[in-house]
Amino acid sequence: MxxxxxxxxxxxxxxxxxxxxxxxxxxxxxxxxxxxxxxxxxxxxxxxxxxxxxxxxxxxxxxxxxxxxxxxxxxxxxxxxxxxxxxxxxxxxxxxxxxxxxxxxxxxxxxxxxxxxxxxxxxxxxxxxxxxxxxxxxxxxxxxxxxxxxxxxxxxxxxxxxxxxxxxxxxxxxxxxxxxxxxxxxxxxxxxxxxxxxxARPRLRMQRLRVPDTVRGVFLPAAIAGFAGFAVLGFFTATAPAFMQQVLGQSNLALIGLVAGSVFFASTLGQLMQGRLPAAWRLPLGCAVVIVGAALVGLGIALATMGLFLGGALIAGFGQGIGFRAGLGAIAAASPADQRGSVTSTFFVIAYVALSIPVVGIGLVSRSIGLAPTGVGFAGFVALLSGVALVLLLRRSPPA
The missing domain is CATH 1.20.1250.20 (MFS general substrate transporter like domains)
Structure with missing residues (x-):
């Protein structure tokens, strides 16, 4: 080409x-x-x-x-x-x-x-x-x-x-x-x-999804961390309006939009800042920050406190940005040049599954136990996933 x-x-x-x-x-x-x-x-x-x-x-x-x-x-x-x-x-x-x-x-x-x-x-x-x-x-x-x-x-x-x-x-x-x-x-x-x-003769092919054996050790923790981070983005994009109205008592659409948008702004800042961190610490720190942010989101929902909810959104978004860019970079670096496109595409597909499936789960579960308990459970789910990724990273190669 x-x-x-x-x-x-x-x-x-x-x-x-x-x-x-x-x-x-x-x-x-x-x-x-x-x-x-x-x-x-x-x-x-x-x-x-x-x-x-x-x-x-x-x-x-x-x-x-x-x-x-x-x-x-x-x-x-x-x-x-x-x-x-x-x-x-x-x-x-x-x-x-x-x-x-x-x-x-x-x-x-x-x-x-x-x-x-x-x-x-x-x-x-x-x-x-x-x-x-x-x-x-x-x-x-x-x-x-x-x-x-x-x-x-x-x-x-x-x-x-x-x-x-x-x-x-x-x-x-x-x-x-x-x-x-x-x-x-x-x-x-x-x-x-x-x-x-x-x-002269374009060949239009579908993107193949694959993860070579040599990349799986890097791919697994990065994909788990990416899943947790994108689940947070999906939560604030799809269900934050419901939680703000029905749990936190905030019905102003401008405020709802600002809170939902703040997660993405924080993610952008996290992506910018991750380059200043030691390479070995980037993905583990991203996971740890997401755990803290998810905990604050869950606490904000449990206590119906807007400040905790917003603070958790900003911290979780920041950690998502660090982890996303670090994970994607690690996967790209570990992948063979001729398979890099398919491996990164697989990572993005997992990320978009995380963006959609968990929020549908929130809609289903909230019908049985209510919105607030479902939100607290979701925050725990995100923290657990990030914790699993963090343990895998530290066991594979503890940061120097």
């Missing part, structure tokens, strides 16, 4: 091309979390149970995993820009479905399509942002790609919460605004040059 240089054609600024691709990535991820603070409004309008809300959220993860597996390698064959445009079209279709929705079925389809847009962008845009970085920015390009990913996920609930609380048309305005941002993202992608030389 031959790659074109990331330099822009005459008259195009490499810096603008890089920033444009990063902006498009941010806009796509922002759109995927817009529904979070609006779930209470959907419940009130359509009479949905908490279980239905978690199923609507989980539909998003189905779309992400499908797109990652099916299109994960397509941009190497078709080019980055065609896949980026496809992701933008899917996001616009999702917005249109949300705007026209009048019940459960359209909302489920809208979430699946939103997940498809995110799945396409997660791999393609990450690589495109790195390839388009001007030479002076290359060292920070990888972090820039992960930062706009997590930053966009965090901005979605904040924007939707503000619009839903203080502006008319609460179930629709956020998606209309996002359509306008998508139009700008289309212009940004159109401006950016292609960084891949398309082969």
């Amino acid at each position: 031959a790659f074109a240089t990331a330099s822009s054609p005459a008259g195009r600024s490499p810096a603008r091309a890089f920033l444009g691709a990063a902006f498009a990535f941010l806009v796509i991820m922002l759109g995927t979390t817009l529904p979070t603070p609006l779930y209470p409004l959907y419940q009130a309008q359509y009479g949905f149970s908490q279980l239905i809300i978690t199923v609507i959220f989980a539909a998003y993860a189905v779309g992400v995993m499908g797109a990652l597996i099916v299109t994960g390698r397509w941009s190497d064959q078709l080019g980055r820009r065609p896949l980026l445009f496809a992701g933008l079209v899917a996001a616009a279709l999702s917005d249109a479905l949300f705007l026209a929705s009048d019940g459960l079925a359209p909302l489920l389809v809208a979430r699946v399509v939103s997940g498809i847009s995110a799945g396409i962008f997660t791999g393609t845009a990450t690589v495109a942002v790195i390839e388009l970085a001007p030479p002076a920015w290359r060292r920070s390009a990888t972090f820039a790609a992960t930062a706009v990913n997590m930053g966009g996920l965090g901005l979605g609930p904040v924007i939707a919460g503000l619009l839903g609380e203080y502006v008319e048309w609460p179930l629709h305005l956020a998606y209309a605004v996002h359509l306008g941002l998508l139009a700008l993202a289309v212009v940004a992608v159109a401006y950016a040059p292609e960084t891949v030389t398309r082969p």
Whole structure:
């Protein structure tokens, strides 16, 4: 596979091309979390149970995993820009479905399509942002790609919460605004040059999921820690509105969106800070911080204390960021070069399973024992998983 240089054609600024691709990535991820603070409004309008809300959220993860597996390698064959445009079209279709929705079925389809847009962008845009970085920015390009990913996920609930609380048309305005941002993202992608030389006969294959025997010792604790961290993200994206309203007595949509978004902002900070930690300590420390954060979240739910709940969200998000970047880096470093894509794709599929299945479990269990005990149990589950990963890491090779 031959790659074109990331330099822009005459008259195009490499810096603008890089920033444009990063902006498009941010806009796509922002759109995927817009529904979070609006779930209470959907419940009130359509009479949905908490279980239905978690199923609507989980539909998003189905779309992400499908797109990652099916299109994960397509941009190497078709080019980055065609896949980026496809992701933008899917996001616009999702917005249109949300705007026209009048019940459960359209909302489920809208979430699946939103997940498809995110799945396409997660791999393609990450690589495109790195390839388009001007030479002076290359060292920070990888972090820039992960930062706009997590930053966009965090901005979605904040924007939707503000619009839903203080502006008319609460179930629709956020998606209309996002359509306008998508139009700008289309212009940004159109401006950016292609960084891949398309082969004469493109071969479109599905991404294979595999973990070679030589990588499993590194993969297992990283995957367990990643599962726990992404379960936390799923919890705050899907069920935080219910806990804040029904347990903590907070019904302001702007506040709900801010709390949900804060987990992703803290994750971004954790990813930035992990580079300053000794390499051997990064993943174990990430696990330990998630344990502390989960404990505070559970305590905040048990005592119905907003401060503890928010503090736990920030700490758990910070630990998730440390552990996620450290685990992914360790897996990539341990994987053979010709299998790195399939191994990291397997890791991401596990992460998105963690994003969806546990929150559906919350919806199911809460019907029997109530929301507060379920939330405390979930926090214990996350802490237990992180503890298992921590023990495996320390037994495998105690940090020097």
